[in-house]
Every structure is written in structure tokens, then in C-alpha cells.
Amino acid sequence: MAVLLDVKDLTKNFGGLAAVSDVNLHLDDNELVALIGPNGAGKTTLFNLMTGQTPPSEGSISLRTNEGMQVLNGKKPYHIADMGLARTFQNIRLFKELSVLDNVLISMTSKNKENFFGSLIRTPNFYKTEARLRKEALDLLEIFEMQDLADTLASNMPYGAQRRLEIIRALATKPKILFLDEPAAGMNPEETAALTATIRQIQKDFGITVLLIEHDMSLVMNVAERIYVLQYGKLLAEGTPKEIQSNQAVIDAYLGGGV
Amino acid sequence: ANKAASEGNSASGNTITIGGNFELSGSAAAYGSAMQRGVKLAVNEINKNGGVKVDGKKMKLKLVTKDNKSDNSQAASIATNLTTQTKASAVIGPITSGAGLAALPNMTKAKVPLITPGGTQDSLTLQKNGKVQPYMFRSCFEDSFQGEALARYIYNNMNLNRVAILGDKSTDYAQGLIKAFKKEYKGKVVVTEYYQSGDKDFNTLLTKLKGKEFDALFVPGYYSEAGLIVRQAREMGITQPIVGADGFADPKLIKIAGKKNASNIYYTTHFDAKAPANDKVGKYLKLYKDTYGDDAGTFDALSYDAVYMIKQAIEDQDSTNSVKIAKGLAKLKNFEGVTGSITIDKDHNPQKPVIITKLENGVEAEATAVK
Amino acid sequence: MLQQLINGLSLGSIYALLALGYTMVYGIIKLINFAHGDVYMLGAFWGYYMINQFHVGFWTALIVSMIFCAIVGVVIEFLAYRPLRNSPRIVVLITAIGVSFLLENGMSYLFSSSPRDFPQAMQMVRYHFWGISISNIQILILVTSIVLMILLQLIIKRTRMGKAMRAVSVDPEAAKLIGINVNHTISFTFALGSALAGAAGVMIGLYYNSIDPLMGMTPGIKAFVAAVLGGIGLIPGAALGGFVIGIVETIVQALGFSAFRDAAVYAILIIILIIRPAGILGKVTREKV
Amino acid sequence: MKKNLKFNAIWLLIAIAGWILINVLEGVGIIDQFAENTLVLIGINIILATGLNLIIGFSGQFSLGHAGFMALGAYAAALVTQAIPTPGGFVIGMVAGMILAGVVALIIGMPTLRLKGDYLAIATMGAAEIIRIIIVNLKITNGPAGLYGLPQLANWSLVYVLVVVTTIFTVNFIHSRNGRAVMSVREDEIAAESMGINTTKFKVAAFVFGGMTAAIGGALHASYIQTIAPNDFGIMQSINILIIVVMGGIGSITGTFAAAILLGILDMVMQSFGALRMVLYSLALILIMIFRPKGLFGTWEFSVKRLFNRKKKAKEGA
Amino acid sequence: MLLQVKDLSVNYGVIQAVKGINFEVNEGEIVSLIGANGAGKSTTLHAISGLIRPKAGKILYNDREIQKESSQKIVSGGISQVPEGRHIFPGLSVMENLQMGAFLRKDRDKVKKDYANIFERFPVLEERKNQDAATLSGGEQQMLAMGRALMAAPKLLLLDEPSMGLAPIFINEIFDIIEEIKRNGTTVLLIEQNAAKALSIADRGYVLSVGKIVLSGTGAELLSNDAVQKAYLGG
Numbered sequence A: 001m002a003v004l005l006d007v008k009d010l011t012k013n014f015g016g017l018a019a020v021s022d023v024n025l026h027l028d029d030n031e032l033v034a035l036i037g038p039n040g041a042g043k044t045t046l047f048n049l050m051t052g053q054t055p056p057s058e059g060s061i062s063l064r065t066n067e068g069m070q071v072l073n074g075k076k077p078y079h080i081a082d083m084g085l086a087r088t089f090q091n092i093r094l095f096k097e098l099s100v101l102d103n104v105l106i107s108m109t110s111k112n113k114e115n116f117f118g119s120l121i122r123t124p125n126f127y128k129t130e131a132r133l134r135k136e137a138l139d140l141l142e143i144f145e146m147q148d149l150a151d152t153l154a155s156n157m158p159y160g161a162q163r164r165l166e167i168i169r170a171l172a173t174k175p176k177i178l179f180l181d182e183p184a185a186g187m188n189p190e191e192t193a194a195l196t197a198t199i200r201q202i203q204k205d206f207g208i209t210v211l212l213i214e215h216d217m218s219l220v221m222n223v224a225e226r227i228y229v230l231q232y233g234k235l236l237a238e239g240t241p242k243e244i245q246s247n248q249a250v251i252d253a254y255l256g257g258g259v
Numbered sequence B: 001a002n003k004a005a006s007e008g009n010s011a012s013g014n015t016i017t018i019g020g021n022f023e024l025s026g027s028a029a030a031y032g033s034a035m036q037r038g039v040k041l042a043v044n045e046i047n048k049n050g051g052v053k054v055d056g057k058k059m060k061l062k063l064v065t066k067d068n069k070s071d072n073s074q075a076a077s078i079a080t081n082l083t084t085q086t087k088a089s090a091v092i093g094p095i096t097s098g099a100g101l102a103a104l105p106n107m108t109k110a111k112v113p114l115i116t117p118g119g120t121q122d123s124l125t126l127q128k129n130g131k132v133q134p135y136m137f138r139s140c141f142e143d144s145f146q147g148e149a150l151a152r153y154i155y156n157n158m159n160l161n162r163v164a165i166l167g168d169k170s171t172d173y174a175q176g177l178i179k180a181f182k183k184e185y186k187g188k189v190v191v192t193e194y195y196q197s198g199d200k201d202f203n204t205l206l207t208k209l210k211g212k213e214f215d216a217l218f219v220p221g222y223y224s225e226a227g228l229i230v231r232q233a234r235e236m237g238i239t240q241p242i243v244g245a246d247g248f249a250d251p252k253l254i255k256i257a258g259k260k261n262a263s264n265i266y267y268t269t270h271f272d273a274k275a276p277a278n279d280k281v282g283k284y285l286k287l288y289k290d291t292y293g294d295d296a297g298t299f300d301a302l303s304y305d306a307v308y309m310i311k312q313a314i315e316d317q318d319s320t321n322s323v324k325i326a327k328g329l330a331k332l333k334n335f336e337g338v339t340g341s342i343t344i345d346k347d348h349n350p351q352k353p354v355i356i357t358k359l360e361n362g363v364e365a366e367a368t369a370v371k
Numbered sequence C: 001m002l003q004q005l006i007n008g009l010s011l012g013s014i015y016a017l018l019a020l021g022y023t024m025v026y027g028i029i030k031l032i033n034f035a036h037g038d039v040y041m042l043g044a045f046w047g048y049y050m051i052n053q054f055h056v057g058f059w060t061a062l063i064v065s066m067i068f069c070a071i072v073g074v075v076i077e078f079l080a081y082r083p084l085r086n087s088p089r090i091v092v093l094i095t096a097i098g099v100s101f102l103l104e105n106g107m108s109y110l111f112s113s114s115p116r117d118f119p120q121a122m123q124m125v126r127y128h129f130w131g132i133s134i135s136n137i138q139i140l141i142l143v144t145s146i147v148l149m150i151l152l153q154l155i156i157k158r159t160r161m162g163k164a165m166r167a168v169s170v171d172p173e174a175a176k177l178i179g180i181n182v183n184h185t186i187s188f189t190f191a192l193g194s195a196l197a198g199a200a201g202v203m204i205g206l207y208y209n210s211i212d213p214l215m216g217m218t219p220g221i222k223a224f225v226a227a228v229l230g231g232i233g234l235i236p237g238a239a240l241g242g243f244v245i246g247i248v249e250t251i252v253q254a255l256g257f258s259a260f261r262d263a264a265v266y267a268i269l270i271i272i273l274i275i276r277p278a279g280i281l282g283k284v285t286r287e288k289v
Numbered sequence D: 001m002k003k004n005l006k007f008n009a010i011w012l013l014i015a016i017a018g019w020i021l022i023n024v025l026e027g028v029g030i031i032d033q034f035a036e037n038t039l040v041l042i043g044i045n046i047i048l049a050t051g052l053n054l055i056i057g058f059s060g061q062f063s064l065g066h067a068g069f070m071a072l073g074a075y076a077a078a079l080v081t082q083a084i085p086t087p088g089g090f091v092i093g094m095v096a097g098m099i100l101a102g103v104v105a106l107i108i109g110m111p112t113l114r115l116k117g118d119y120l121a122i123a124t125m126g127a128a129e130i131i132r133i134i135i136v137n138l139k140i141t142n143g144p145a146g147l148y149g150l151p152q153l154a155n156w157s158l159v160y161v162l163v164v165v166t167t168i169f170t171v172n173f174i175h176s177r178n179g180r181a182v183m184s185v186r187e188d189e190i191a192a193e194s195m196g197i198n199t200t201k202f203k204v205a206a207f208v209f210g211g212m213t214a215a216i217g218g219a220l221h222a223s224y225i226q227t228i229a230p231n232d233f234g235i236m237q238s239i240n241i242l243i244i245v246v247m248g249g250i251g252s253i254t255g256t257f258a259a260a261i262l263l264g265i266l267d268m269v270m271q272s273f274g275a276l277r278m279v280l281y282s283l284a285l286i287l288i289m290i291f292r293p294k295g296l297f298g299t300w301e302f303s304v305k306r307l308f309n310r311k312k313k314a315k316e317g318a
Numbered sequence E: 001m002l003l004q005v006k007d008l009s010v011n012y013g014v015i016q017a018v019k020g021i022n023f024e025v026n027e028g029e030i031v032s033l034i035g036a037n038g039a040g041k042s043t044t045l046h047a048i049s050g051l052i053r054p055k056a057g058k059i060l061y062n063d064r065e066i067q068k069e070s071s072q073k074i075v076s077g078g079i080s081q082v083p084e085g086r087h088i089f090p091g092l093s094v095m096e097n098l099q100m101g102a103f104l105r106k107d108r109d110k111v112k113k114d115y116a117n118i119f120e121r122f123p124v125l126e127e128r129k130n131q132d133a134a135t136l137s138g139g140e141q142q143m144l145a146m147g148r149a150l151m152a153a154p155k156l157l158l159l160d161e162p163s164m165g166l167a168p169i170f171i172n173e174i175f176d177i178i179e180e181i182k183r184n185g186t187t188v189l190l191i192e193q194n195a196a197k198a199l200s201i202a203d204r205g206y207v208l209s210v211g212k213i214v215l216s217g218t219g220a221e222l223l224s225n226d227a228v229q230k231a232y233l234g235g
């Protein structure tokens, strides 16, 4: 299996604080990997670095494309997204005042570009494409059983539904890698269980790689094939769920006795 | 009876409708409301004295005023409103040239004359081809007339040959004056600086001027800013004569500048209490003071005269038809108004003597009529 | 040149004085209070009537005007802005524009729109030294704006009310949860900001000796520009912005580009914003995701 | 596919019917010259406000400089029609104005659209003022006096057609993929970027589009009023357009129409109120905003499709 | 009885989020409210804190009706809340946020001691004392929100999902902290998705479903209840 995303010696300093320091990790094709670590370990920051939201202080991130490995450093977030990296956010960031369907359709824009002047005059092609995109979007919503909510305003939906929509929206960009930042936060065990199943399903159905941050170990240990553990910005451990669960350093720093 | 009567507006019944296209709100409201005061004064006076004599009977004037909020497209729309809805036989206002120009096409379409008491731009009354605009008149001087008169006065009468100009960049009034002045002035214009309407602080520009050598300071602009300029200049120790056009001619100028500072000031004006052109002036000033409890300014007087000009035109033509009134206005000769004896020339500009008044300690010290 | 610097500072202090009030209100409810310039006008008029009708002295007029404007500010906030507490900011902005129109035109309607001379409640004295000349009123305005700036900064940084203001400005909901009375805090801010405008009205009325109902329009916009230039919401920023604009205007005019004075101010504003998108003193906070 | 054609046809019919209706009313004298004048001013305001609504309501960028672009359109059209006083000349002038406005919007937009909220507002306001001051100081524009005696080449029919065309283009743009991308910028820029949307590009596109429509409005204004001066395009003019947008409902084109019509009629009626005019207007403005803070229509849009579907549903239900 | 909620109904426009619920909290207790997303838990807390006016019903605090009182009065009466979504003050430093928590307090010396207590409980906060609170990590913000509420020295602490986004090791700690808060004499009303943990430390609990209370009992009773097991404990 070839490396899809390669992170080398990645460092991010905020003033004197090294939020991420010297991190090396890789994601392969079709993998489901988890990133865990104590609060403030730098997990979200690492996501931000990989998706271009935050420029790294040092190190490199590269993605395998048709033209070989390409360095992502310095690229704008939209460019990186276009290349196949999609994400959700720790604090939900939906397009609140738009419908659920529009939320999904917007994510399809970058893969279905439209000429500016073409958008002023409605060609038959316009209607054809619109119809096709609409269908694709509804199909995506169906995976999460949200097709009935298509016309609801995003902000009017319960919390759990909003989290699911964020995942669908990310999927709609047709990513190669999906980054999920605490997708189960605020969900009860039952909902978390349902989410676990869906994540596994989409990873298989779409044939994509998923990297997820999560503090809910019932989810992490159930879905992850590999786990990276971050502490104080540094990689503390890497391994299968089994290995991680029995890693004393991880237990001391993160898991505690409860799991 | 004739073709002319079927065109334009005529009075119906016993009242002649006069339209007022006034700047009652917005940036020119101070001038627009002065216009309204003058017009109302005249209309009430005329009605009190019996009205306008047409066809052997006395008809009353009815004033219909609209506020154009100092906005050109509103001025245009009101021109249509007053001519087509109100059916005014003549319209007074707007007071600014810009609004007047905007109103003009609609006035012309309706064939109703417009008298502006304050639109001084030279080309206001002229068409592109140089012919006169048949329905545009004014009771005020045009810019070139005053600008040139001042240029001559400064050079010939005062014998001053170096002038500094501090003018309002945002009004065409000041720009027109500057242009005419520069054309006519035989001496040297040392420096020209600009301010904007609404400015209050002129210290920087005056400091700059103070360092230059000049014999007189020419300030084309209105009293609201000119008053401040005079004050700040005098406080700064600029003692040279300050010269202005009829924009100075308002009692407010002295109040804002302060009596002490309002010395060695020269400006063109239309009437002067000290050297009244005729017996109307004194009466007018008293009536104004009694009615409004305040001293009359220039715009009030010019607007007052505009109404009487219309009355004269109606009586001369013996018709309330707007086309006829326009004709009558164009033929107006030696009409005695408070702003002087007016003859309308072929370009629809009033020919009247211009008076140059000198202020000393806030009072008019001397007045000279110049040609 | 030194004289021009004095001119610039004195002009700038007027902008600064107005910008302070702008920035305070903006700081707390993120409202560009378009009516601020008009409250300043009301202050000038109130001072005018106090001096003319009741023959009070300058200082009394100043204080009475400040109180009057504080009340006006609170009433405006209560009637026009408070009902829109949960509406989009731009809606409140339009309301503020409406209030501004109302004050300008209402005053024009009631008291005529022509300018009037401000009673000389304080004799103007000019001091000449080192080849420059400065008047007592210029010094008064300059000193007042600096003192007020420091005072305001102290209020915001040191007092309980200041603390409450900061809390309300960043998260009114959370402010309620720690026991802050959000409405009172906002009222207080309006009172303070409007009192400043009132003070400015009397001082500037006295300085220029001319007041009219539209006098707040241009300085209002300039003060807003000043507040933004310095970093809107920041007290020192407002003062700095005011002085910068005053000095820029002076320099441009002194160099002989008086026709382009305002264009230069706006050009500098745009350039500074491009370099520092949150104003000279403002810090850009990249949102953490 | 056929359905789409049908809805478009219905819209076209409504537009044509409106034109015929107004012409008939004019023929029988119900609409006189004054009313027509009012309609034209309303039409021009609709064009201006629709463009601004695209910028503010849909892309979420707070522009306070719309009058600047209007000025560019007005002066371009005025200067060209002075030289070529024919309808063709007007078209050339208007297009020139649009291109000029587009280019200037691009130049202004590129750097300033990085600014947020009120910082952007003031930067755009400043840019518009700079445009105005340059016009005041240019010879070709005749300084503060402006240009006058322009040939009247814009009439009510032309205004109507251009209202229809700009509205269609704007609405089409909004309901396209690009339009949705523009809206996502308004909603959440960070999320939009993460979904592969080049937010800068779309912000600038909306800004340029809005600027170009403002130029159309300006050109019509110049040619209809026949007089333009720099003071017509000051901050107050930008604010007046903004008021239409907000009063109609930010993000509702239907609302823009309604507010432009309401304010246009109010403007005409109020002419007779003398000095009280602006007092009443400002009171009305404040009260409308307090009692309808979402604007007259919120974000609601009139839609033939929905009307049609509702009827169908009702039928099915029966 | 410290807090008594009687027939409380709360609406958002036409949506009825809370439909006539009754419950009480006795002095010195930990009472837990559990329920699915959108059940109306947060809404109930908002009503108690005075952020939203109930449509009907009463809220009695120390036998005084507070449902119409301003939030300021309620807070000064000793009710403090850690809101859902943290709501820390962005742009203010961590220390300033904590100071804000003590806004109404006048006992300066005691306040100083409390800062020390907070830093002892949440050492990260001391490390980050001068950092802009907006740049804290999710979990750090959660701790700050809790610290801020404690700085008010409340009699009744309302906690809305305090464990959300916290690392497992810290979740245990946070529940220990809640128990400790109780031992120090503060009564706690706790909302949690982590129902197992919440119920295990709660004296009593209520189950909320679609705006209504469907079950109540001691923590232990609810923990062993089949329906609760199934719906909220993932069993």
C-alpha cells in the first residue's frame, strides 16, 4: 500500500509554544486512522496545518497525486481541498442560513466549475448539470438518512444532525482523505454507535482514507485501524488500537484507568 | 384663442399658481429656506395688496412648494410635478445651478418658465448651441458678471495687483467665479487654494497663505465658510482686504466672523441699506424684519424679487399663460426690484448695477455701484 | 512648518474627540453609530441655548451639555437601538442612519438650517512664541481630548463598568451569565460616548463660532474614518487616528494639494488598512477553527 | 427540462405583460409624465440596489461605495453621448461605463476585499470618495458643475428592459453554482475555503458584477436626468441605495423591488411636505426597521415555480 | 429545597422546547438531567439563568420566584452556569476571563484564594494565564468555562455538558471535581451526554425526552433502569 499523505517533521509554534513539534506521520490508501491525545495536545492544530488553514513553522506535508508526490505547504485551503483533502470542524461550521441541500451542493462547486458568464445565461447544459448535482447531493444525504431534511435550514437542525451534515458536506467534495474533528462530541452513546457504523461504511463505500480526532474511545477503538497519539505537540505513540490501549505511556497521559 | 394659449399652463379660476422647487432639506437647505422665506413674503404681500391684475380683474397668487432635498433628480421630478400636476404658471427655484439644470428639461417640456434666485452658472441659461434657454431665467448675477466686476474693482479702484484666492472646490458657484476672475484680473493671482463646503478649519490654508505676498484675498464661496475664513484669517494676523461675491451678502457673515474681524471686507451685493437703489429696499428690509424677526440676506431678496418679476411679466402680457409669462420675463425692462433696477438681457440674465460694499467693524462703511 | 504641525494637531484633536465616542459605542455593540456626529451637533446647540438664554459660563455650559447629550444618547439607544438588539448589525446601522437624518432634519425644521454664531463664552487669547501662534481654546481642545482619552482608557481597563463593557462587547450572552446587566452597560456606554460628543460640541462651537444642524455630518464621517484608521473599538486607536487624519490633511494642504485633501485621507486609510487590516493599533485575530 | 422552459416562459410573459400594462396605462393617461418619471427613478434604483444586494446580501461583503461605480457609469455614458448623441452612443457609453466600473471594482476589490465587515465598508466608502474627488478635479468632467444638457436617450422603456435584464442576470447568477459559492462566502469563509471554494475569487466576482450593474444605473440616471454632478454620487447616495437593500431584506431580490417601489413612491409623495419631508422620512425609516428588522420580505423570494407547485399540490390534495 | 421548577414551559417562537416540566434540587445535591439531543435540557438551564423567559410555570430559588427576574439578579443570588459551547470571552486572556467570573464579588481576599484553587484544579489554565482565551484548545476552553463559573462562588452551579470534548483521563477528573465542588457546599445541576458517569455521581436524576420529564429517581435507580440503559447508556 502506497503512502497517500506524508507529513514530515511538522512543527507549529505559537509564540513560544510549540503546539505541534516534529511530527512525522503518514496516511495510506483506504485507511481509517485515529488521532488522539490530551486536550491541547495539538490535534486540531495538526489538522489545520494539513488542510492549509494554518501555515506550518517547519516541516512538510505532501500528497500523492497523478503527478506524483506534491508538497502542500504554502497552498491555499481551497486549493488543498480541491486536491482531495476535506475536513469537518471541532466547532461546527455549517452554512447556517442555507438549506441542507445547498450546503451539500456548495461543496460540489469546486469539482464542477462553471464559467462566470455562463452562469448568467441558462443554457440547457446548466439545467442538466444542476439536475445531476442535485441527484448526487440527495444520494449523499440518503446515506445518513437525511434526504427528508434537504430543504431545512442547516441551523434549525438538532446538534447531531448538524454534525452528520458536516460529514456529508465534506464527502461531497469527493475527497481522497477525510479529516473528522471530534465528530461524536455532544452525542449520546446511542448516537455515537450509529455514527461509528456510518463512518466505517463511508470509508468502505467511497474508498477513501479517514483520519479522525475523537475523545470517545468507544468510537476510536471500534473503527480505527491505526492510532496516532499526540502529547504536547509530539507524537507519543503509534499503533493498532490494541497496542495503544495497553501502552502505559498513553494510559498515563491520556486514557486513564477508565477504559 | 391662439395657439400659444393652448400650450403651457394657465391659471384656472381666480388664482395663479406659482410653483416652488425649494431646497428645504439636505445640504443646501440653508439657502433653500431663505428662498422660501423671500418668496412667501412677496406672495403674501402681493395678495394683501389685492393680487395680480390680469384682464382687468385682480387674481390672487397661490404658492405650491415642494422640497427637493437638495437632490438633482428630485429637482427634476418636482419640475414635472409642479408643471404637470400642479399646473403652475411659473416656478421659482431650485436655488443651485446643478438642480436648476436638472429641472430645466422638464420645465422646457412643459413650457413653464423657471426663475432661479441663486443659479449663477454662466451657461445655465444657454443651450449648447449658444442660444438662450427659453424657459430659464434668473434674478441673480451670473458668475462671470460678478467675477469680472470684482477683478476690475480690485485692480482699477483698489489698485491692488497681487491676489490670493481661497475658493470652495465643491461648488460650481465658486469655480465659476474663480474662472471669470482669473480671466479678467489684470494683476497677478499669487496662489489658488481650495476648501470644501462644510469645512470649518482653515488654519492650515491660511497659514500657508500668510507666508505669501499678496495684496488682497479673494474668497469665492458662501457666507457659512467665508465667515469662518474671515475670522480665522484676522485672528491669524492676515490684515489684507478680503474680497468676496454675493455669497458674502448675508448678515450671518458678520455674526460668524465677529464684528471686530469683519473689517476691510469687500463684497458684491444686490442691495444696500445705505445706498438704496430705490425706496423699495427700506420697506422690504422692515417687512422682512417684522415678519421673520431677522435681517434679510441676499437669497431672500433675490427670491422676493423673482416673485415680483413674475407678477410684472403677467401684467405686462396680461396673461397667466406660462408661455406668455416666459415671453414677458424675457422682455422685462427697468423692473424696480429690491435688488436693483432689472432689465433682462438676451441671455436671460438680469442687468442691474452691482454694488460693492465695504465692511468695517461689522458695519457697512461704504457702498459703491460699479458697472 | 511648526505652525502647520500645531494646526494639524489642533484639527486632529477635534477628530479625536469625536472618534473617541464613536469607538466606544462601536466597541461595545459593533454599531457604526451614524448619529454620533448629530449628538455632537445637539451638544453644540444645547450649549448655545444655555449660554444665550441662561447666560451661564463656559464651564457650566460644557457640563450641562455633556449631561444633556448623555441623556439624549441613552434615550436614542433605548428607543431606536435596543429593540434591535438581536437583529443583524446592518439593520441597526440603517436605524442609526435614520436617527441621524431625524436629528439633522428635525433640528433644521425647528431651528432653521442656517448657521448661527456661537456666543463667546470664553475670550479667545492667542499666545505667540517661537514663531508659532496658538490660542487658548486650541490648547483647551487638545488637552481635553488627551485627558479624556486617558480617562476613558482608565475607565475601561480599571473600573468594574469597564470590565462589564469589555465582557458585553465580546459575548453579551456570557456576560449575562456572570451577572452583568447588559442593558445598563450599553446605556452607560452610550451615555459616556454621547457626553464626549456634547463636550466636543460646546468646545468646537466656541472654537469656530459657528453651529448649524448639519455640522455633525462631515466631522462625523471623518471621526468614523479616524476610529477605523486607529483600530476601531480601541480608545488609543481613536485618538491616534484622529491625530493622523488631522496631520495628513494639514500636510496635504500645506503641500498645495488642497483640492485632493479628502482623497489623500481616504487613500492613506485604504493603504493602511491593506497593510494592517484592523487599523494601526488593532490586532488581527485569525479565527481559530 | 420542459418544466424549466415553462417557468422561464412564464417569467418572460410577466415581464412583457408588465411592459404592456404600463404602456396602456400611459396611453389612457392614468400614468402621466410625473408618474412615469417616478417609475424611471424607481427602475434605476432597482438596478442599483439589486447589484448592491448581490454584494451585501449574497456575498456578505459590506460595501459602502456603490455610488462610486454609479458615477463611473454616469460619466462614461454622459461623455460618450455628448460626442455621439444617438441611442448607439448611449449603448457604447453604458458598456464603456460598465467595463470601466468592472475594472475599477477589480482594482479596488482585490486588495480591500480581504478586509472584514466595517473595515471593508469604510475602505469602499473611501474608494468611492476618491473616485468622486477625482471627478471633481478633472477637466473633462467639468469639475463640480458636472455635465449638463445631455441628450435624453434613456426613456422609460429602456429602463424597464434593463431592469428586467439585470434582474434576470442577477437571479440567474445567484441560483447557479457560482452564486451558491458566493453565498457560502457570506455564511462561513473558513468553511467555504475548506470545501474548495476560492473565496477571494467569488467575493471579487460579486463585487465586480455589482459594480457593473451600478454603472448601468448610473448611465441611465445620467441620460434620463440629463444633468450629472459629482455631488450626485456622494456618500449619501451610497447610503440611499443601502437603505433600499436593507429595507427590502438583505438577500431578497423581491424585497429590493418592493423597497425601491415603496421608497420611490414615498419620495414623490413627500415632496409636498416641505421641510418636514426628511423628518417624516427618517421617522418612517426608523419605524420600518424597528418593526420589520428583517426587511419587508426577509429572505423570501417570489417564485413562479413555488406558486406553480403549490397549486399542483393543492390540486393533488383535493 | 434550593431550586424548584414547576410546570415550566419554554417556547422558541412556535416551537415548544420544554413542555411543562417539574423537578427540584435540594441543597447539597448533585442532580443530573439526561436526555437525547434536542430534548430541552439546555433550554431548561437557560430559563433558570434568566436568559430566556418561560412561557408558563414557575422557578423557585430558595422559595423565591425567579422566573421573571433579570439574569443579573439571578447570578447575584448565587446561580452560576457553565454554558453549552463554553462561551468564554474571546479576545480576553485566560486570567481576565477568570476575573470576569468574579464580577459580582466583593470579597477580594477570598477571590484571590479562589484563583489559586482554580489553578490547582486546572494547571493548564495557569500555564496559559496570559494567552488569548480564543486560541485555547477545545478542552482547555471547557476548563476555563468551568473555572470562570466557579469564580462566582455559586451556591447552585448549572453545568451543561462539562465533559464534552475532554480527554478520557480528564473526564474522570472532571467528575471528581464536580463531586469535590459538592463537598465544598455547592449544589450542582448537571446535564450530561455521558449519562453513565453523570448518574454515577448524581444523588438524583431526571430523564428528559422531547421537552417532558419521563423518568426520575436516584442516580443508582436510573443507572439500573432498563429503558435508561437502552436509550442513554448504549447498553
Ligand SMILES: Nc1ncnc2c1ncn2[C@@H]1O[C@H](COP(=O)(O)OP(=O)(O)OP(=O)(O)O)[C@@H](O)[C@H]1O
Binding pocket: A014, A015, A017, A019, A037, A038, A039, A040, A041, A042, A043, A044, A045, A046, A090, C288, E128, E131, E135, E136, E137, E138, E139, E140, E165
Ligand atoms: N492561535 C493560537 N495562538 C496561541 N496558542 C494556540 C493557538 N492555537 C492553538 N494554540 C494552543 O496550541 C495548543 C494545541 O491546540 P489544539 O487546538 O490543537 O489542541 P487539541 O489537541 O485539538 O485539543 P482538544 O482536544 O482540547 O481540542 C493548545 O494549547 C492551544 O492553547
Ligand SMILES: Nc1ncnc2c1ncn2[C@@H]1O[C@H](COP(=O)(O)OP(=O)(O)OP(=O)(O)O)[C@@H](O)[C@H]1O
Binding pocket: A156, A157, A158, A159, A160, A186, E012, E015, E016, E017, E035, E036, E037, E038, E039, E040, E041, E042, E043, E044, E084
Ligand atoms: N434559539 C433557538 N431557536 C429555535 N429553536 C431552538 C433554539 N434553541 C433550541 N431550539 C430547539 O429547542 C429544542 C430543545 O433544545 P435544547 O438546546 O434545549 O436541547 P438539549 O436537550 O440541550 O440538546 P443537546 O443535547 O443537543 O444540547 C430543540 O428542538 C432545538 O432545536
Ligand SMILES: [Mg+2]
Binding pocket: A043, A044, A045, A090, E137, E138, E139
Ligand atoms: Mg481540538
Ligand SMILES: [Mg+2]
Binding pocket: E041, E042, E043, E084, E160
Ligand atoms: Mg444542550
